[in-house]
Amino acid sequence: MTFVLFAEQVLNGLQLGVMLFLMASGLTLVFGVMGLINLAHGSLYMIGAFAAAVVAAATGSFLLALAASLAAAAAAGAIVEILVIRRLYARDHLDQVLATFALILIFSEGTRWIFGSFPLYLNVPDYLAGPITLPGGIQYPLYRLSLIAIGLTVAGMLYLMIARTRLGIQIRAGEADREMIAALGVDISRLYTIVFAIGAALAGLAGALVGTIQSVQVGMGEPVLILAFVVIVIGGIGSIKGALVGAILVGLTDTLGGVLLPRFFATFMENSSATSAGSALASMLIYLLMAAVLFLRPKGLFGDAA
Template sequence: MTLLLIEQILNGLQYGMMLFLMAAGLTLVFGVMGLINLAHGSLYMLGAFVCAAVAGFTGSFWLGLVASLIASAAAGAVIEVAVIRRLYARDHLDQVLATFALILVFSEGCRWVFGSSPLFLTVPAVLSGAVTFPGGLQYPLFRLVIIFVGLAVAGGLFWLIGGTRLGVRIRAGEADRGMIAALGVDISRLYTIVFALGAALAGIAGALVGTLQSVQVGMGEPVLILAFVVIVIGGIGSIKGALIGALLVGMTDTMGRFLLPMGFAQIMDPAAARGVGSALASILIYLLMAVVLVVRPQGLFGART
């Protein structure tokens, strides 16, 4: 029982880190640019498709991973210049409608380029297999790699935001975009960089998760909803908030799906307990979000306005 609990904790960490990779880019775009980007999940899907296609063609997962990073960042930059740049002065409804249209464009585009059948990614041989922990617990190496990648990206973003000139401009743009524009900063270029960075993070997340599930059209929308839950819990514009919020959501969902069926099995039929427990577990993250909004409406680490 102890080993099973530890395994579920690791699953929660892995799920949380995957959500962080999605939510980090989304909270950057939302916090700095004030943009509701529903197409963020489509960039996640694009990264997964490009990685699967390139890996299938070349036989190298690593080339696929690099290609997914480049393709998603380039797509993000093109979208920002061609579409998003025209939406900054518009209200949020216009942003929602325009980025929802991009979801449809990306979905049909991926279906046309990559086909309607799901694609599959194979974990590279060097990362296959399992790691044995003290006590005999064996855990897939690739899932541990996702956890470490998430931690590395979090550390890189903290350094970027807090220790570089670009980070100073990003933080200043979040606080007062008019002032930094008046000081001579090219705000359009800054926005393009931020959007491309957010898109690249989404693409990496899609490429990594594509090894754990099938790569198919529409795979980005469910994750996008959870990413929005994460940034609402953590606080819009906060990388620290995105990290903590993602871990909370990942652990809440995973442990809920593990513990609730076991609890209900004590008072009802095991099959029914699994159904009821799984249904309630899917609600827990939204209850968590509701509690956070009641106690702290700006999120755990959001700036008070």
């Protein structure tokens, strides 16, 4: 494997990782503050993608499409929290799982009823189309590089919000002792709605950004949700820093494993068998990584961090 090809795959893994972070950060934020297992988080990812596709088709503006994805997912998240999730905080996790699984079915069938079963498509804007030449002669799509920059920028902004703002102080206090901050006069219901809306908006943004790489279709959020859960388990539940590190680890492991393992097996197997064995093992690598992390650190890499 040449250096250029390896560098391209590392960038692909980093791009996948930062998109997973946008999903996982909202999921771990909700679980850390509310103690809620939200299986419908992938549906909010789907809502953001559909909102972006519809607005882009109507206006031709990619920036307006991103704004629509944020607004639609945040609004859907706030409505769901007020109407459904608010009744689940005092219930056990099994009730939360069943209720949020029902929301997946409602969102999927509702989206299919509105938009039909055929996929929608988002086009890469002209100013982000085409490749860019990086040091070392690496040709890499400008849009994918922009996804990395956007994801890392959002990670920095989320860190500053958690660490430096009044809302962030309330969120961190809510993770530590929600009864205490309620006694100090913080409106817990309002805080929970805001946190849920922020998590939903991050998922919706991820859906819109990925919607230009793959088709926008019903059920697109469920496979990503599984990877997001792997990320937060590896990084540590409730840790934003852990979500970023875990997402990048998962993205690099998944991408590089799919490229390097077939080549490794090809050194002592015929090509067809090497491709089959390498692909099969590559699909298991992220779960082996999760098992190894849990064996060494049962709470995840940053399970005790904010």
